[in-house]
Amino acid sequence: MAQEKDVSRREFVKAAGVVSAVAAAIPAVHGAPAIQKVRAANDQVQFGIIGTGSRGQYLLKHLKGIDNGRCVAACDINPESLKKGVDYIGSNPKQYKDYRELLASKEVEAVFVTTPLFVHFPVTKDALMAGKHVFCEKCLVFKPEEVHALRALHLEHPKQVLQTGLQRRYSQFYQTVKQMVDKGILGRVHHIHAQWHRNMINKPSSLWTMKPDGEKNIANWRLYRSMSGGIAAELTSHQVDVADWMFGSQPEFVMGLGSLDILKDGRDVYDNIQLIYKYPNGQKMTYSSISTNQFLPYFNGNRAEMGEIIMGTEGTIELTVGGDNPGVTFQPPIAWWYREPPKAAAEVTKAGEKKKEVVAGASMVAGSGAMGPIPILTGDIDLTGKESFIDKEVKFAKRWLTSKGVMLQEERRNPVDVELESFFDCCRSGRAPIANMEIGMADSVAVILSNLAMDEGRKVYFNEIEKMGRPAVPAKKG
Numbered sequence: 343m344a345q346e347k348d349v350s351r352r353e354f355v356k357a358a359g360v361v362s363a364v365a366a367a368i369p370a371v372h373g374a375p376a377i378q379k380v381r382a383a384n385d386q387v388q389f390g391i392i393g394t395g396s397r398g399q400y401l402l403k404h405l406k407g408i409d410n411g412r413c414v415a416a417c418d419i420n421p422e423s424l425k426k427g428v429d430y431i432g433s434n435p436k437q438y439k440d441y442r443e444l445l446a447s448k449e450v451e452a453v454f455v456t457t458p459l460f461v462h463f464p465v466t467k468d469a470l471m472a473g474k475h476v477f478c479e480k481c482l483v484f485k486p487e488e489v490h491a492l493r494a495l496h497l498e499h500p501k502q503v504l505q506t507g508l509q510r511r512y513s514q515f516y517q518t519v520k521q522m523v524d525k526g527i528l529g530r531v532h533h534i535h536a537q538w539h540r541n542m543i544n545k546p547s548s549l550w551t552m553k554p555d556g557e558k559n560i561a562n563w564r565l566y567r568s569m570s571g572g573i574a575a576e577l578t579s580h581q582v583d584v585a586d587w588m589f590g591s592q593p594e595f596v597m598g599l600g601s602l603d604i605l606k607d608g609r610d611v612y613d614n615i616q617l618i619y620k621y622p623n624g625q626k627m628t629y630s631s632i633s634t635n636q637f638l639p640y641f642n643g644n645r646a647e648m649g650e651i652i653m654g655t656e657g658t659i660e661l662t663v664g665g666d667n668p669g670v671t672f673q674p675p676i677a678w679w680y681r682e683p684p685k686a687a688a689e690v691t692k693a694g695e696k697k698k699e700v701v702a703g704a705s706m707v708a709g710s711g712a713m714g715p716i717p718i719l720t721g722d723i724d725l726t727g728k729e730s731f732i733d734k735e736v737k738f739a740k741r742w743l744t745s746k747g748v749m750l751q752e753e754r755r756n757p758v759d760v761e762l763e764s765f766f767d768c769c770r771s772g773r774a775p776i777a778n779m780e781i782g783m784a785d786s787v788a789v790i791l792s793n794l795a796m797d798e799g800r801k802v803y804f805n806e807i808e809k810m811g812r813p814a815v816p817a818k819k820g
């Protein structure tokens with residue numbers, strides 16, 4: 343028993359070392375602590391923000407702490423939202439009601455588009471045409487015709503940055519997991535499962551609560567298909583992007599079931615959806631989002647609502663992002679790694695005949711989660727290889743405690759801060775953003791086609807998008 347513990351600890355130490363090595367390989371620009379320095383005003387990208395509602399205000403709170411950009415303009419059709427946004431940023435930006443007037447301002451170099459989904463394309467289009475760099479919240483576009491139009495427009499403006507607000511792409515945890523997948527540490531990854539479950543009965547979200555005047559009130563935009571892609575756009579979009587990233591491709595087709603069963607207050611978006619995405623090489627993502635229960639069966643049940651589970655032949659990762667939304671207690675990101683039972687090796691006798699199946703690594707306990715979970719760590723418990731013996735022991739002890747859920751993991755920087763700073767860097771350097779136009783577009787296409795699959799109750803192929811939203815070709819006469 344003592345020997346078993348010892349081997350298991352040795353294995354843990356070895357495995358933790360692998361994770362540290364992978365995490366250390368992530369470029370510093372996407373996760374290193376911010377070096378606080380006072381920037382000269384001309385080093386800062388002067389930006390405007392269009393739509394200072396819930397997400398706009400959240401980004402402005404983060405933008406306040408980012409020193410390579412400066413807010414010079416803000417716009418919202420709702421004066422209350424505009425005032426809140428302006429108060430959050432505190433840089434006394436010029437205020438606009440009509441976004442076209444903001445875009446006409448020469449001092450604005452870049453814009454954040456944080457309007458409702460159905461207003462993303464018109465604003466992004468006008469901003470690109472006005473010569474601005476654009477950070478547009480996910481989903482980049484709403485309709486098939488906008489997919490083709492924005493691709494064409496982006497080609498016409500190659501020097502302007504077009505970044506999508508998919509912050510998981512900027513998380514060190516997610517980047518580390520991606521490296522683990524690519525380096526084969528999880529073996530062959532065939533399956534991903536993701537969920538975003540909420541209890542909208544006991545814990546309603548103001549964003550999803552019907553306000554007076556139904557569809558006529560733009561504040562209800564999330565609840566109507568004329569303005570929104572519903573759950574698929576607001577929640578699934580983040581997670582199908584994770585699957586695209588991990589598998590390294592877009593799906594071949596999607597099928598699913600969506601229905602409106604509980605929240606029947608006049609809305610026409612689904613309140614629960616289940617989807618299956620089929621990727622090349624037999625890879626699949628199964629997905630669920632419901633509105634009546636928030637239980638998350640990962641992380642020993644310590645967290646609720648959303649996460650992804652990435653399953654390979656050699657191991658599994660459970661992961662989720664952190665949260666710092668107003669009114670919600672800060673929750674750190676978590677990524678846990680479980681190893682699969684080791685491969686059974688056939689013992690061969692001297693005569694060359696198979697004797698019996700044995701399990702490689704004799705003292706490892708076979709079965710699911712044979713060793714684990716191992717936290718995928720960053721920050722103060724990363725192993726640098728330069729620690730003294732004692733420091734190393736302390737780090738391993740902290741890792742064990744983290745794996746038991748006693749200690750919390752921390753990402754060195756919130757991925758939202760990283761995505762914002764990185765956007766300004768791209769504006770200055772001309773580098774393409776990580777969450778670039780094609781990543782945002784693939785994500786939007788997945789949302790559009792997921793809703794179509796559920797609406798029509800059929801398997802929808804991803805290449806169908808090429809024929810959708812194109813002007814009809816007139817039939818040849820004669």
Ligand SMILES: NC(=O)c1ccc[n+]([C@@H]2O[C@H](COP(=O)([O-])OP(=O)(O)OC[C@H]3O[C@@H](n4cnc5c(N)ncnc54)[C@H](O)[C@@H]3O)[C@@H](O)[C@H]2O)c1
Nearest residue numbers: 393394395396397398418419420423456457458459479507
């Ligand atoms: N990346 C993420 O994790 C994340 C999280 C939340 C929301 N979002 C996205 O952010 C976007 C905004 O969502 P929200 O929750 O802030 O919605 P919201 O309704 O709270 O805010 C939208 C704001 O845009 C304003 N607006 C509407 N039309 C406008 C126009 N023509 N000109 C100027 N302002 C206009 C509205 O008055 C409102 O204040 C959505 O696309 C949503 O999907 C992304």
